């Protein structure tokens with residue numbers, strides 16, 4: 001018999017700190033029907049891993065969750081259609097294209113934001129406002145070859161898109177803002193895509209226009225939908241990951257010192273941050289048939305809410321799961337950015353995050369450049385960073401001081 005009341009993922013207590021509730025869910029309610037979101041909550045590592053890996057759990061949920069805002073995108077596709085789209089897109093986000101074409105873009109954007117921080121001369125900064133919320137979206141805008149002067153518009157659009165995605169309680173205003181964004185972004189993007197088709201350049205948008213597999217190319221509408229998805233999938237996620245790594249390192253001075261000495265430890269620090277505080281805390285799936293998980297049977301046709309934040313702290317999988325330890329032996333850093341990852345922050349299986357290596361390159365560059373540029377970097381006294389958000393979760397401020 002359960003000892004505790006079933007946690008409500010829409011409650012204020014949960015928003016303030018979901019981790020105690022995740023423990024109750026894992027231990028006492030491993031499969032729990034949540035009326036308000038019309039979904040079954042799944043919280044144990046082994047169950048969430050299965051939901052990401054087994055094809056019986058489809059991504060049909062994105063038809064109602066995302067398509068209304070983005071249009072039809074890769075994340076809701078399956079089978080061959082998904083595989084072809086993925087093969088068209090993936091090369092742009094790894095290997096030589098990433099290193100030769102986009103690493104300089106990443107470095108330039110990190111450098112510009114750091115200059116802004118130094119220019120104030122105050123020796124203090126909020127690294128969320130001054131850096132994390134701006135950096136990934138600036139990088140994407142620049143990679144796509146879009147006009148940087150429009151950055152405030154892109155920022156507003158991506159906030160509205162993420163709001164729509166996180167709208168578990170179905171707030172009508174949030175839904176309306178998401179739908180407005182769809183129209184505004186389409187009106188902006190479609191003419192730009194047509195221009196690039198006519199006169200391709202060296203940017204990601206041109207790469208997407210020209211990419212071809214087995215005679216398949218992406219249509220204007222598909223590219224627009226993918227750009228829209230990118231703002232949400234590659235923007236706020238990486239924003240939360242950057243501030244999350246910095247926060248964990250600043251709270252653990254010995255690990256920060258180790259990273260200062262050996263910058264190859266930023267990757268393991270990011271992997272451990274993604275495990276302990278995954279930016280995407282929940283991902284939905286739909287069960288195409290009855291499936292029996294550790295806590296009971298999910299009926300065919302129902303929606304499952306996979307609680308990544310709970311699974312990544314399952315003590316059955318990770319020893320002392322609440323502890324931040326970039327050296328932890330049960331998290332393999334070398335596979336943390338591939339579909340063989342131990343943590344579930346990028347999901348697993350066919351929809352494993354296509355931007356994982358881009359996110360890693362962004363965080364490695366940003367953290368290393370910030371450590372070099374801001375000597376004596378430390379948290380401001382008496383300020384404990386707080387996390388916010390239920391679906392996508394991370395810091396909303398990170399006040400630091402440094403020697404100017």
Ligand code: HEM
Pocket residue numbers: 059074075076086093229230233234235237238241278279280283284344345346347348350351352353354355356358359
């Ligand atoms: C630390 C930062 C990031 C996190 C935590 C993250 C998380 C995720 C997760 C959980 C999924 C799986 C969705 C699902 O299976 O339903 C995903 C997929 C995806 N991500 Fe990321 N992501 C990050 C960065 C990025 C970046 C920088 C990009 C830019 C290219 C990106 C683009 C995508 C795309 C296009 C998909 C869909 C892949 C598919 O359906 O095959 N993500 N991401």
